[in-house]
Amino acid sequence: MQFKIPDTPEELFKQGGQNFIHLYKWVPSVIVLSVILFFMLTSFYSIEQGEVGVIRRFGKYAETTQPGLHWKLPFGIDKLDKVKVDRVFKEEFGFRTTEPGVRTSYSASSFEEESSMLTGDLNVLDVSWIVHFKVKDPVQLLFNLRNPRGTIRDLSEAAMRQVIGDYSVNEAITTHKSEINLKVQNILQKVLDGYQSGLQISKIELQEVLPPKPVKTSFNEVNEAEQEREKVINQAWEAYNKAVPTARGQAEKIIREAEGYATAKVSRAEGDASKFLDTWNAYKDAKDVTRRRMYLETLEEIIPKTGKIFVFEPEASSVLPLLNLNGGK
Secondary structure, eight states: OOOOOOOSSHHHHHHHHHHHHHHHHTTTHHHHHHHHHHHHHHHHHEEEETEEEEEEEEEEEEEEEEEEEEEOOTTHHHHHHEEEEOOEEEESSSSSEESSSSEEEEEOOHHHHHHHEEEESSSSEEEEEEEEESOOHHHHHHHHOHHHHHHHHHHHHHHHHHHHHHOOOOIIIIHHHHHHHHHHHHHHHHHHHHTOOEEEEEEEEEEEOOOOOGGGHHHEEEEEEEHHHHHHHHHHHHHHHHHHHHHHHHHHHHEEEHHHHHHHHHHHHHHHHHHHHHHHHHHHOOOOHHHHHHHHHHHHHHGGGGOOOOOOOOOOOSSSOOOOOOTTT
């Protein structure tokens, strides 16, 4: 088809009118197709795994939809907001991660305005921490919070300053980090629930609690001296705990041995006294018999302890063994 340039203005207007009439025939079809396309684009939507869809109808909450393909009223009657409910978000304080990974890189900028905090004993610390949180109620999040991340940051910093102010510098640096994490989490969650924010704090992680850079060297020297002092004290207590129980055990042993010796002596003396009284009573009743028995008992005790035994005639003038009492030895 070749386009012919009109020779006169009348032919130009005539040709333009014919083209306009030809295009006008297609206008209804184009409008219908546009309406159908716009209807489809504003009616159907899909929700991915790990998120939910919140439908607002004329600005008012209508329903919450789960993952999958759904339909809503077109032409802007229903508004859709997709909220990730399974994802754990985090906010960093006192530092910023620029590139996460095996070799994580951090921003070289200083964040002293949010990390400098005053302790209960009026010392200054540089505190860095991470807040992990997730969405527990997407409806409350959309309707009650204008800026969720900004709210989390402001409340977290306020809660951390409040808790750090209740501890001394040594407690915050060394032994009470877990306790500080728990207290900040409880305070932050309580305030967020009061706002009906729909956010759940998963955990608070203190990263570093350090003295400011200008006094860091002096602070470390003081800290090392305190640690050395604690070490010496612990060593002294260790020596004390070893020596004192040993000495107490030895003293207790000596006391028990003395008590046993005294008991044995007293018992032996009581036994000897009782034996003497029995012998005396027997002697009073039968003096000759008792005297002879005592004599024989004494010989029985002495004779086994002697060497060779010889019996002599009282009137003999020479030594003649009359009886071998040693069994031939």
